[in-house]
Amino acid sequence: xxxxxxxxxxxxxxxxxxxxxxxxxxxxxxxxxxxxxxxxxxxxxxxxxxxxxxxxxxxxxxxxxxxxxxxxxxxxxxxxxxxxxxxxxxxxxxxxxxxxxxxxxxxxxxxxxxxxxxxxxxxxxxxxxxxxxxxxxxxxxxxxxxxxxxxxxxxxxxxxxxxxxxxxx
Amino acid sequence: xxxxxxxxxxxxxxxxxxxxxxxxxxxxxxxxxxxxxxxxxxxxxxxxxxxxxxxxxxxxxxxxxxxxxxxxxxxxxxxxxxxxxxxxxxxxxxxxxxxxxxxxxxxxxxxxxxxxxxxxxxxxxxxxxxxxxxxxxxxxxxxxxxxxxxxxxxxxxxxxxxxxxxxxxxxxxxxxxxxxxxxxxxxxxxxxxxxxxxxxxxxxxxxxxxxxxxxxxxxxxxxxxxxxxxxxxxxxxxxxxxxxxxxxxxxxxxxxxxxxxxxxxxxxxxxxxxxxxxxxxxxxxxxxxxxxxxxxxxxxxxxxxxxxxxxxxxxxxxxxxxxxxxxxxxxxxxxxxxxxxxxxxxxxxxxxxxxxxxxxxxxxxxxxxxxxxxxxxxxxxxxxxxxxxxxxxxxxxxxxxxxxxxxxxxxxxxxxxxxxxxxxxxxxxxxxxxxxxxxxxxxxxxxxxxxxxxxxxxxxxxxxxxxxxxxxxxxxxxxxxxxxxxxxxxxxxxxxxxxxxxxxxxxxxxxxxxxxxxxxxxxxxxxxxxxxxxxxxxxxxxxxxxxxxxxxxxxxxxxxxxxxxxxxxxxxxxxxxxxxxxxx
Numbered sequence: 001x002x003x004x005x006x007x008x009x010x011x012x013x014x015x016x017x018x019x020x021x022x023x024x025x026x027x028x029x030x031x032x033x034x035x036x037x038x039x040x041x042x043x044x045x046x047x048x049x050x051x052x053x054x055x056x057x058x059x060x061x062x063x064x065x066x067x068x069x070x071x072x073x074x075x076x077x078x079x080x081x082x083x084x085x086x087x088x089x090x091x092x093x094x095x096x097x098x099x100x101x102x103x104x105x106x107x108x109x110x111x112x113x114x115x116x117x118x119x120x121x122x123x124x125x126x127x128x129x130x131x132x133x134x135x136x137x138x139x140x141x142x143x144x145x146x147x148x149x150x151x152x153x154x155x156x157x158x159x160x161x162x163x164x165x166x167x168x169x
Numbered sequence: 170x171x172x173x174x175x176x177x178x179x180x181x182x183x184x185x186x187x188x189x190x191x192x193x194x195x196x197x198x199x200x201x202x203x204x205x206x207x208x209x210x211x212x213x214x215x216x217x218x219x220x221x222x223x224x225x226x227x228x229x230x231x232x233x234x235x236x237x238x239x240x241x242x243x244x245x246x247x248x249x250x251x252x253x254x255x256x257x258x259x260x261x262x263x264x265x266x267x268x269x270x271x272x273x274x275x276x277x278x279x280x281x282x283x284x285x286x287x288x289x290x291x292x293x294x295x296x297x298x299x300x301x302x303x304x305x306x307x308x309x310x311x312x313x314x315x316x317x318x319x320x321x322x323x324x325x326x327x328x329x330x331x332x333x334x335x336x337x338x339x340x341x342x343x344x345x346x347x348x349x350x351x352x353x354x355x356x357x358x359x360x361x362x363x364x365x366x367x368x369x370x371x372x373x374x375x376x377x378x379x380x381x382x383x384x385x386x387x388x389x390x391x392x393x394x395x396x397x398x399x400x401x402x403x404x405x406x407x408x409x410x411x412x413x414x415x416x417x418x419x420x421x422x423x424x425x426x427x428x429x430x431x432x433x434x435x436x437x438x439x440x441x442x443x444x445x446x447x448x449x450x451x452x453x454x455x456x457x458x459x460x461x462x463x464x465x466x467x468x469x470x471x472x473x474x475x476x477x478x479x480x481x482x483x484x485x486x487x488x489x490x491x492x493x494x495x496x497x498x499x500x501x502x503x504x505x506x507x508x509x510x511x512x513x514x515x516x517x518x519x520x521x522x523x524x525x526x527x528x529x530x531x532x533x534x535x536x537x538x539x540x541x542x543x544x545x546x547x548x549x550x551x552x553x554x555x556x557x558x559x560x561x562x563x564x565x566x567x568x569x570x571x572x573x574x575x576x577x578x579x580x581x582x583x584x585x586x587x588x589x590x591x592x593x594x595x596x597x598x599x600x601x602x603x604x605x606x607x608x609x610x611x612x613x614x615x616x617x618x619x620x621x622x623x624x625x626x627x628x629x630x631x632x633x634x635x636x637x638x639x640x641x642x643x644x645x646x647x648x649x650x651x652x653x654x655x656x657x658x659x660x661x662x663x664x665x666x667x668x669x670x671x672x673x674x675x676x677x678x679x680x681x682x683x684x685x686x687x688x689x690x691x692x693x694x695x696x697x698x699x700x701x702x703x704x705x706x707x708x709x710x711x712x713x714x715x716x717x718x719x720x721x722x723x724x725x726x727x728x729x730x731x732x733x734x735x736x737x738x739x740x741x742x743x744x745x746x747x748x749x750x751x752x753x
Contacts, residue, residue, distance in 0.1 A: 062492045068370075
């Protein structure tokens with residue numbers, strides 16, 4: 001099943017390499033990965049989505065927690081975390097189909113970023129499920145290219161306090 | 170993160186009171202402050218500034234003949250002394266030659282700090298002469314590593330490296346320092362460089378309620394068994410182990426690296442477990458109703474088939490590294506923390522069990538297997554390798570034994586009685602051939618008053634034989650026992666058992682004249698082909714002033730028994746050769 005980990009790490013060179021290496025050597029594939037600095041610029045936040053069974057997920061968390069650069073790792077899979085993902089899609093578009101595409105964009109609160117002679121580029125944002133629905137709606141028009149950020153996750157207010165407050169040093 | 174070459178504002182106040190030093194001098198100041206008395210290394214282009222500064226440093230340098238040898242020396246030094254070993258090498262091939270040594274130390278949790286030179290920072294990533302991305306290469310085989318490009322980062326990196334190497338589960342840490350960081354100057358501020366991150370993942374003391382739970386599990390057990398691993402020695406817990414085992418009346422089995430953690434003559438000591446362990450020890454594991462695993466990791470060489478391992482036993486795992494819990498074998502209770510602390514606190518809570526019936530059962534198993542006749546090898550042509558080791562045991566009972574990897578390593582583990590912690594030094598996890606000779610050099614430097622023996626095969630001794638020169642150079646006296654069976658014996662044995670005895674690249678049809686090789690390096694050399702010659706050669710080696718290499722020519726077809734085939738059930742252990750071979 002898809003697992004969602006949030007790792008709070010030092011913001012310094014090599015952290016991504018160590019984290020990825022922990023997965024690579026055990027043959028665990030990383031489904032998506034986002035990283036950016038937190039409110040404290042010396043600290044980074046990773047959201048890592050991967051497909052692992054329970055035992056492998058426990059092992060992955062434990063191996064990540066052993067890394068010196070890592071402050072904390074949370075497996076938030078079971079906490080129905082808040083997820084946001086952004087997709088850029090190039091869709092085949094002719095004069096006849098443009099109007100339908102604009103309607104779909106409107107329905108999904110997506111942006112039309114560019115319109116060309118035979119294609120359009122749309123940007124959609126939302127939960128991974130909403131993006132899947134957006135793509136399903138667009139698929140009949142002919143999807144030509146996709147770029148996707150991967151999920152950024154945060155736990156719900158009721159589920160946990162800020163993961164960043166756990167950072168001591 | 171790249172920093173400008175000027176000192177930062179925050180440091181300027183203290184800077185006015187302290188002179189700046191070149192990075193190379195900061196390295197040595199740090200090593201001195203860390204209490205390092207000896208480093209093992211090999212110079213080269215990008216580490217030259219550090220070697221230049223070494224001339225004025227109060228640290229002994231041992232010049233190896235190969236960087237791999239230097240790493241194993243630092244490893245042997247660390248294992249024998251309990252201190253952190255230090256190895257220094259240049260960039261590129263110097264650094265890659267450390268890889269096997271670092272991986273060896275990583276697998277066996279040995280505290281090492283490796284310092285490598287790196288090309289000047291403007292050349293990083295340009296495929297400059299002798300440039301290799303050693304921090305990238307060593308991520309999986311170090312606890313942590315650093316690429317230092319600024320002299321101000323040297324002291325913080327080195328202090329943290331030492332703290333990390335010895336904290337929690339020990340291991341190797343590499344610090345890669347560019348040549349310009351060694352030559353440029355910075356303020357040396359030891360206090361400001363105090364490490365903190367090593368404390369991040371050290372578990373807090375085990376809560377009392379978990380200790381009570383463990384005590385209750387022990388109380389309810391009728392056939393408890395302690396599995397003692399390397400963690401006993403690493404946490405200095407051998408006395409705590411003895412106190413705990415004696416109070417509770419629980420027998421003790423040991424992993425390869427736990428063999429020196431419990432007195433071999435103790436009535437509760439059951440001996441060596443695993444693939445080549447004693448039959449009764451392995452059967453005790455299968456019969457036990459409670460396993461108390463202390464600083465061991467249920468390695469595949471211990472468990473065989475994990476699904477059928479210790480089927481009747483509940484398991485308590487005391488371990489400092491959380492990744493080990495449940496990794497190979499599911500456990501019922503994990504006590505995450507320092508082993509000595511856990512045992513010291515568990516012992517008063519532990520009941521004295523009446524294990525008389527269980528101990529009697531174990532005696533019955535020993536009798537069933539005729540324990541005194543083990544380890545068994547065939548009575549074949551040539552001298553028995555087991556007899557050679559028995560002779561060594563008889564003459565040098567208190568020696569620090571440093572074994573290589575292969576058949577002789579298993580016979581050493583089966584025969585020799587390691588009386589004190591840190592008297593068995595061997596590459597357990599990685600199984601590194603070529604380890605014994607350089608590690609024995611490191612052990613001798615750590616314990617100059619101890620008798621040290623390296624035991625190797627005719628294969629392994631040739632993997633780092635260049636370090637014979639280091640022995641003579643340093644004026645060290647050790648013994649080197651080469652058990653020459655004219656084969657890569659363990660490979661040959663597996664081919665015999667698992668590949669229909671088809672011998673593929675396992676026969677060493679030609680080897681150097683080992684005694685002559687020793688003499689070429691300035692050592693004494695001896696050859697023994699009979700038990701009488703063996704006894705005399707050992708006697709003379711022990712009486713001599715210089716190191717002696719003794720080549721013992723032994724039965725080429727002798728095999729190590731018992732043997733649990735890889736991945737097989739413990740009860741499937743093989744006791745004797747396939748039928749085409751002569752019986753034991």
